[in-house]
Amino acid sequence: MNKEISMLRIILQQMSIAGFRLSAGGFFVPLFELPDWFTQLYQDKFSVYSERDEYFLGVAFPFIENFLFDAEQIWSQAKSEHLQSGLWTEENDKGYEVYLEAIAINAGNEPVLLLTNQTTNFDVRHKVFQAARDLAIKNEHLENAVQLHQRQLQQQLEQLCQHRDSFSELNENIERDSSAVLICRQNGEVEVYNKALIDIYSLRNSIQVKKESLLEKWVNEAERIYPEIHRVLEVGEHWEGEFETTDNINQKKWIRLMIAPVVNDDDKVAHYICIANDISDSKVSMVELERITQVDPTTRLPNRRRFWSYLTEQIEQKKSLGGNLALFYVDLDHFKQINDSLGPEQADFLLSTVANRLKRSLKKHDFVAHLGADEFAVIATEYRDNSVLSTIADRLVKGIYREVSFNEMTLNVSASVGIAVYPQHGSNARQIVKSADYAMYHAKEMGRNQYQLHGPTHISEGIPKLHVEQGMRNALTNEEFELVFQPQICIGTENVYRAEALIRWNHPTLGQLAPDSFIPIAEESNLIIDIGRWVIRAACKELKILTAKNLNVKIGINISPKQFKYSNIAEELVQSISDYAVDPSRLELEVTESAFMEDMDSVVNQLQEVRSLGVSISLDDFGTGYSSLSYLKNLPADLLKIDRSFICELPNSKQSKSIVESLIKLAHELSIQVVAEGVENETQLNYLKGLNCDFFQGYLFHSPLNAAGLLSLYQSLTLKENRLESS
Amino acid sequence: MVNKKICMVGAFAVGKTSLVKQFVECIFDDKYHTTIGVKIDKKTVHVGANSIQLMIWDIEGIDGFTDLKPSYLRGASGIILVVDGTRKKTLESAQEIRKIVDEHLGDIPTILLINKSDLKGAWQFDQQDTEFLGVDEDNIYQTSAKKDQNVELAFKKLVELVLS
Ligand SMILES: Nc1nc2c(ncn2[C@@H]2O[C@H](COP(=O)(O)OP(=O)(O)OP(=O)(O)O)[C@@H](O)[C@H]2O)c(=O)[nH]1
Ligand SMILES: [Mg+2]
Numbered sequence: 044m045n046k047e048i049s050m051l052r053i054i055l056q057q058m059s060i061a062g063f064r065l066s067a068g069g070f071f072v073p074l075f076e077l078p079d080w081f082t083q084l085y086q087d088k089f090s091v092y093s094e095r096d097e098y099f100l101g102v103a104f105p106f107i108e109n110f111l112f113d114a115e116q117i118w119s120q121a122k123s124e125h126l127q128s129g130l131w132t133e134e135n136d137k138g139y140e141v142y143l144e145a146i147a148i149n150a151g152n153e154p155v156l157l158l159t160n161q162t163t164n165f166d167v168r169h170k171v172f173q174a175a176r177d178l179a180i181k182n183e184h185l186e187n188a189v190q191l192h193q194r195q196l197q198q199q200l201e202q203l204c205q206h207r208d209s210f211s212e213l214n215e216n217i218e219r220d221s222s223a224v225l226i227c228r229q230n231g232e233v234e235v236y237n238k239a240l241i242d243i244y245s246l247r248n249s250i251q252v253k254k255e256s257l258l259e260k261w262v263n264e265a266e267r268i269y270p271e272i273h274r275v276l277e278v279g280e281h282w283e284g285e286f287e288t289t290d291n292i293n294q295k296k297w298i299r300l301m302i303a304p305v306v307n308d309d310d311k312v313a314h315y316i317c318i319a320n321d322i323s324d325s326k327v328s329m330v331e332l333e334r335i336t337q338v339d340p341t342t343r344l345p346n347r348r349r350f351w352s353y354l355t356e357q358i359e360q361k362k363s364l365g366g367n368l369a370l371f372y373v374d375l376d377h378f379k380q381i382n383d384s385l386g387p388e389q390a391d392f393l394l395s396t397v398a399n400r401l402k403r404s405l406k407k408h409d410f411v412a413h414l415g416a417d418e419f420a421v422i423a424t425e426y427r428d429n430s431v432l433s434t435i436a437d438r439l440v441k442g443i444y445r446e447v448s449f450n451e452m453t454l455n456v457s458a459s460v461g462i463a464v465y466p467q468h469g470s471n472a473r474q475i476v477k478s479a480d481y482a483m484y485h486a487k488e489m490g491r492n493q494y495q496l497h498g499p500t501h502i503s504e505g506i507p508k509l510h511v512e513q514g515m516r517n518a519l520t521n522e523e524f525e526l527v528f529q530p531q532i533c534i535g536t537e538n539v540y541r542a543e544a545l546i547r548w549n550h551p552t553l554g555q556l557a558p559d560s561f562i563p564i565a566e567e568s569n570l571i572i573d574i575g576r577w578v579i580r581a582a583c584k585e586l587k588i589l590t591a592k593n594l595n596v597k598i599g600i601n602i603s604p605k606q607f608k609y610s611n612i613a614e615e616l617v618q619s620i621s622d623y624a625v626d627p628s629r630l631e632l633e634v635t636e637s638a639f640m641e642d643m644d645s646v647v648n649q650l651q652e653v654r655s656l657g658v659s660i661s662l663d664d665f666g667t668g669y670s671s672l673s674y675l676k677n678l679p680a681d682l683l684k685i686d687r688s689f690i691c692e693l694p695n696s697k698q699s700k701s702i703v704e705s706l707i708k709l710a711h712e713l714s715i716q717v718v719a720e721g722v723e724n725e726t727q728l729n730y731l732k733g734l735n736c737d738f739f740q741g742y743l744f745h746s747p748l749n750a751a752g753l754l755s756l757y758q759s760l761t762l763k764e765n766r767l768e769s770s
Numbered sequence: 771m772v773n774k775k776i777c778m779v780g781a782f783a784v785g786k787t788s789l790v791k792q793f794v795e796c797i798f799d800d801k802y803h804t805t806i807g808v809k810i811d812k813k814t815v816h817v818g819a820n821s822i823q824l825m826i827w828d829i830e831g832i833d834g835f836t837d838l839k840p841s842y843l844r845g846a847s848g849i850i851l852v853v854d855g856t857r858k859k860t861l862e863s864a865q866e867i868r869k870i871v872d873e874h875l876g877d878i879p880t881i882l883l884i885n886k887s888d889l890k891g892a893w894q895f896d897q898q899d900t901e902f903l904g905v906d907e908d909n910i911y912q913t914s915a916k917k918d919q920n921v922e923l924a925f926k927k928l929v930e931l932v933l934s
Contacts, residue, residue, distance in 0.1 A: 105775075105810050105825055113841055129839060130807030142807070169806055172836075176782050176804050179833065183857055187894065337835065348835075 051075075051386075058159070058388050063098060065118070065154040070097040080141065080160050087136040100156065106131045107145055107156075114147030118154035123383040125149070130161060146387060157387075182325040186299070189222075193283070193301045193318045196222060200316050204305045223319040229312050231256040243298065243321050245290045258315060261300055264288050279304045279312050285322065297326040339413040341391045342398035350412035350420055354472045357424055358465055368465040369432050371421040371439060372479035373401070376457045376491040376752050378417030380759035389449055396447050397456065404442030405435075419458075420479075429464060436460050436494035444492055444751060455755040457492035459483055468497045489527065489547060489555050491752035496554065511564050514550065519573055523549045526581045527747040528598070530756060531718060531740040540757055541738065543599040543633065544582045545747055546574070566605050575606045579615055582630065583623040585750055590625065594757045599631040599661060604638040607645065613652040620656070627657035631682065635663045639678070650679045661718070676713055683710045684740075687721025694730045707734050771814070774932055775825045775845050776925075779838060779871070780852035781863035782831030785885040788915035789852065790828050793925050798916050805830045808842060815929055822929060832863050840874045848932045849880040850924070853900065855893040855912070856886050864903055879931035881909040883924055888914040 052075045055062050061081040063071035073096055089103035101108035110128040117126045128145040135141060142165040148155040196217075203216070204226070214235060217224045223240035227233050240246075244257070265272050265286045275282045283301040290296055300319045307313040337349035345353070354370070361368050375381075375397065382390040394413070401411050401419055410422040423435060439460055446453040461483025463469065468478040478497040486495040518524055528542040548556040565571040582598050589596045606612055612632070620627050632653060638646050650660050661682035662675075675683075685706055692699040703719075710717050718738040719731050728739060748756060778786040787805050791797055794813045811826045827846070832838050843849075849871055853860040864882075871878065882905040884897060897910060909931070911924040 106808060109841070109844055112844060129842075132805075132807065132809040144807075165806070169804070172806060173802075173804050175835070176831075176833065177802070180783055180802075180857075183859060187858075 054386070054388060055157075060160075060388070061158040063100065063156045063158075065156065066097075068097070071100050071156060072096055073098065074155070078160070081158060084133060084135055084141060088133070100158075104133065106133075110145050110147070114145075114154070114156065117147045117149050120149060121152070123149050123151060123379070125382075125387055130165070148387070151383075178328060182328065185325050186322065189299055189320045189322065190283075193222060193299070193320065196220065196224070196318055197281075197301055197303050197316055200224070200226070200318075201303060201305055204314055204316065221320070223321075225257055225317040225319075227258055227315050227317070229315065231258050233257075234314065240319070243290065243296070243319060245292045245294070247291075258302075258317060261288070261302070261317070261319075265300065276302060276304065276315075279306055285326075296321055297323045339415075342395050342413040344398050344402075344411055344413040344419070346412065347414045350414060350422075351472065353410055353412070354422060354475070357422060358472055358475070361424075361465060366424075367426075367429065367467075368475075369423045369426065369429075369435070370463050370465075370475050370479045371423070371436060371494075372461040372463075372476070372483040373419040373421065373439060373443075373458050374460075374483050374487070375417035375443075376459060376487070376748075377756055377759055380756065381454065381456075382417075384759055385449070392449070393447055393454075393456065397443055397458070400442045400445070401439065404438045409435075429467075432462055432464070432496065433494070436462055436496075440492060440494055454758060455751055457749075457751050457755060459486035459491045460494035461486055461497065462494060463497040488747065489557075492749050493555070511561060512568050512570065515548075515561060515565055515570050515574070518548055518550075519577060521551075523551065524574070524577060524581075525549055525749065526578065526585060527749050528585075528753045529740065529747040530753065531738050540594065540596045540760070541599065541631075542596060542753060543740070544578065544585070544601070546578055546601075562603070566603055569605070569609060571603045571605045572610045575603060575610065576615055580619045580622070583619040583625050585753075586625045586629055587623045588750070589754065589757070590629070592754065592758070594754075594761065595629075596753075596757065597629050597631055597659075599633045601633045601663070602638070604635065604641065604646075607638055607649055608641070612649055613656065616653060616656060616658060628659070631659045631661050633661050633663045633684070639674075647677070647679060654679050654681075675709060675715075680715050682716045682718060682738075684718045684720050685736075690719050690721045690727060690731075691723065693727045703731075704734060707736055711735070771821050771823050773823050773825055774847040774929070775827060776848045776850060776928065776932075777827045777829060777843055777846045778850050778852065779829055779867050780831055781854070781857070781860040782833045782836070784831065784852045784854040784857075784860050785913075785915045786831065786850075786852050787828050789850075789883065789885065789913065789921055790826050792915045792918055792921050794826070796918070798918075800916075815926065817926075817929055817933060820933075822933075824925075824929070832867065838867055838870050840870055843871060843874050846875060846878065848928045849875070849878055850883060850928060851880055851903070851905070852883045852885055854886055855884045855895065856889050858894040861895065861900065861903070864900075868903055879928060880905055881911065881924055881928045881931070883911050883913045883920075885913050885915060887912040887919055888917040 055075055056078065059078045059080065061077045062074035064074060066072050085098065085103055089099060101111050106128070113126055113128075117124050125146055125148040128147075130142055130144050133141050133143060140162075142161045144159050144161050146157040146159065148157065200217070214237075217235070217237045220237060221239060223243045224235065224237045225233065225240055226235040262272055262276070265284055268286055269282075269284050272282055272284075281301065281303040283299070285297060285299045288296055288298050298319045299322050300317065303316045304312040305314040305316060337346050338344065339346040357368055378390070378393075381393060385393075394417070397419070398411070398413060401421065405411060405421060408425050410424075412420045412422075414420055421439065426432070426435070440458060443456060443458045445456070447456050461479045461481065463475050463478035463482060465475050469475040482495045482497040486493050489495065525547045526544045527547050528544055531541040531543065546558050546562070548561055550556050562571070562574075565574050578600055582600050586596065586598055602612065616627070616630070620630070632650075634646075634650070654660060659681040660679055661684055662678065662680050663684050683706070685703060689699045689703050693703065694700060707717050716737040718740055719727075719736050720740050722728055722731065722739045731739065778790060780786055782804060783802055787803070787809075788798060790811055791799070794811050805828060807830055809828045811828065813824050813826065815822055815824060827842060829838070829842050830836055851864055851867060853864045871880070882900060882903060884900065897912065900910065909927065911920045911927070913920040913924055915921060
């Protein structure tokens with residue numbers, strides 16, 4: 044444990060971070076030795092000398108004083124969270140500027156404040172913003188110059204228009220002007236134009252000008268951002284604005300256009316004077332600038348803002364030109380635990396590692412963004428057809444799933460990926476993001492470290508049973524089955540982790556399937572015997588891996604009633620236990636009440652045999668059968684699981700309450716421990732705790748994880764516990 | 771001594787930092803060095819028999835990729851809203867800021883500075899064009915951080931408003 048402490052100390056020192064804990068007295072106490080820059084600065088700012096390790100940061104730094112209000116919010120919450128203050132500048136006594144940022148962290152209910160010195164990073168960031176703003180000002184001036192010129196020209200032309208019947212003199216005036224000029228009648232008929240107009244629109248000759256009704260085209264193009272343009276022109280007012288236009292050879296340009304109606308003596312619009320300038324250059328450079336500033340500083344990837352504009356842009360393009368677009372929503376598994384136990388600096392390191400891995404596993408024209416925290420997104424616009432999506436997703440998942448080495452330890456990172464496709468899963472950016480996010484959530488539910496395409500994957504009514512049966516036979520030989528694990532949270536005893544093994548079928552065409560879509564068919568055909576055997580072996584294999592990593596985990600295996608009838612469970616257990624050399628007390632058989640319905644004596648005998656091996660027994664879905672309570676005392680059981688249908692009605696249903704209360708009481712009298720399944724909220728949790736329920740399971744805690752996910756969860760939990768113990 | 775927090779807000783490059791520098795240190799630099807985040811300067815002013823320490827928060831200017839963080843405004847007693855007479859666009863940013871300030875601080879003493887009055891020939895708008903911002907005419911100043919025009923006067927006026 045001291046090792047981790049000294050690691051942390053080194054990390055803070057190396058990163059030049061001043062770390063504090065807020066004491067009950069309202070002052071800050073350093074976590075470790077403070078870096079020199081801080082001590083010096085603090086002395087400059089807070090001249091009261093103190094022998095003690097008490098720092099009054101709010102007094103010394105008004106910026107921190109203000110930030111503490113926001114920090115309090117973080118500290119008063121029960122969750123582990125952090126908040127960054129944003130940069131601020133302090134000047135030391137020698138007149139040098141130091142750039143700082145404060146981070147408030149709720150570290151396991153301890154209010155922690157980190158002060159980071161950003162002076163070295165500051166230069167790069169400053170350069171980008173400085174360049175952006177210098178350019179923005181330059182462009183503003185350019186735009187102003189254009190505007191001024193257009194207005195002067197318009198006044199000049201208007202006067203000439205009002206006093207002449209012929210345009211010949213006008214022509215000479217405007218021919219060489221850098222602004223494009225077009226004068227036309229109200230119906231669009233062209234009267235005068237100049238060379239600049241032909242240039243901007245890449246027109247071939249003057250005949251084309253006469254034919255193109257540019258005025259109408261302009262109004263239609265401008266209307267998209269200036270819906271009021273029609274009205275303005277109709278009432279004879281003058282209009283100006285900037286918009287995107289397409290020239291004669293289909294190139295997109297930005298122009299600044301002014302349209303000024305000229306009224307004749309009887310107050311009717313006689314002509315329109317139109318003046319246009321190509322402003323593409325400054326527009327494009329501004330867009331480019333936005334692009335470079337829309338970068339996430341941790342990962343150097345485009346940020347959320349950039350992501351949305353890119354996605355919207357691409358969808359618009361697909362809308363008009365056709366084609367598909369795929370969005371991959373990537374979410375790291377257990378990032379929160381990693382972040383909580385390692386701290387934000389190491390978490391940042393992890394994020395940039397993941398960013399690099401993502402970039403490496405993609406093609407050049409794929410777009411990757413860091414949406415914040417542990418979320419990333421990939422947009423693929425150039426791929427053959429939807430059948431390659433799984434290849435891309437697979438590359439992403441595999442690309443990320445490797446160990447990350449920190450100074451003296453390694454962690455497994457994995458990610459869950461959700462995929463949605465435009466236009467199948469939504470017609471706009473928001474819908475596509477929602478669909479991909481939903482699919483990602485599904486991937487998490489299915490055990491993490493995997494991908495899911497948006498849309499339900501259940502075996503549909505249409506697929507014949509035989510097909511499924513044959514598929515399952517192949518699945519065993521092709522290793523398409525997989526175990527995922529639902530962790531159970533244990534209140535009271537530390538360091539014992541429990542997880543229930545659940546089977547999944549990675550169907551080659553249907554995607555991942557949950558057991559309720561194939562196990563009933565397997566039970567009908569006795570395939571359940573082979574699958575059951577596979578489950579026992581796979582669970583032992585996993586146990587071996589976890590034990591090798593020094594993780595004390597107990598794995599529960601579901602046993603079908605059919606297995607008692609047609610196979611010798613005890614024998615299969617003996618075989619697997621010795622093959623994988625695992626401790627039998629780390630295994631548990633989960634038996635449903637229905638197993639006792641047919642031949643209770645035989646099942647009880649088999650269970651006693653199993654127990655004599657050291658394997659424990661839990662009774663699943665308990666309470667749903669008819670006479671559960673009365674025969675509980677005759678069953679060889681160590682653990683009893685209360686079915687979720689009772690739990691979900693807690694604490695409102697009187698009936699459920701009385702069943703749950705008496706079950707727990709009776710079980711405890713028989714020295715049987717109790718697990719509550721399907722705990723969904725705090726109220727239920729607190730109610731069950733009040734009844735001394737021993738274990739809790741449900742989405743409130745964790746959804747099922749795959750083997751890799753389970754490993755990294757337990758690793759990070761151990762890390763956290765060790766840290767808590769040591770502090 | 772009483773402390774009062776004053777916030778300098780506005781679009782980028784309107785001269786917020788230059789105005790503070792002129793007011794606090796009586797210096798001016800022609801080179802533009804954009805502010806990132808916040809810098810706090812202190813200056814003591816005397817009003818009648820009282821001394822007041824101003825905590826002047828020079829807050830980064832807003833643009834297409836930087837928004838005003840409302841948490842920076844917390845506890846402010848007065849606002850100095852700055853626009854640049856030579857750039858009409860800075861009026862739009864000022865309006866945006868007015869909304870945010872209004873939302874978080876309500877009706878707080880505010881003065882509006884139309885800065886760069888030494889470049890009046892290049893001004894794109896005049897005082898009348900700022901009416902829509904809803905700042906009382908008595909609280910609008912045309913300033914130059916470069917030529918030190920009206921800078922001290924404007925700060926003093928805000929202090930007056932804050933104290934009254
Ligand atoms: N001519 C003139 N230039 C000024 C005046 N005030 C500021 N400037 C110049 O305008 C530019 C921007 O000034 P800053 O004070 O850095 O502007 P700011 O509002 O702090 O900008 P950000 O920190 O980017 O938001 C600099 O080049 C200054 O020299 C003024 O009164 N007259
Ligand atoms: Mg500044």
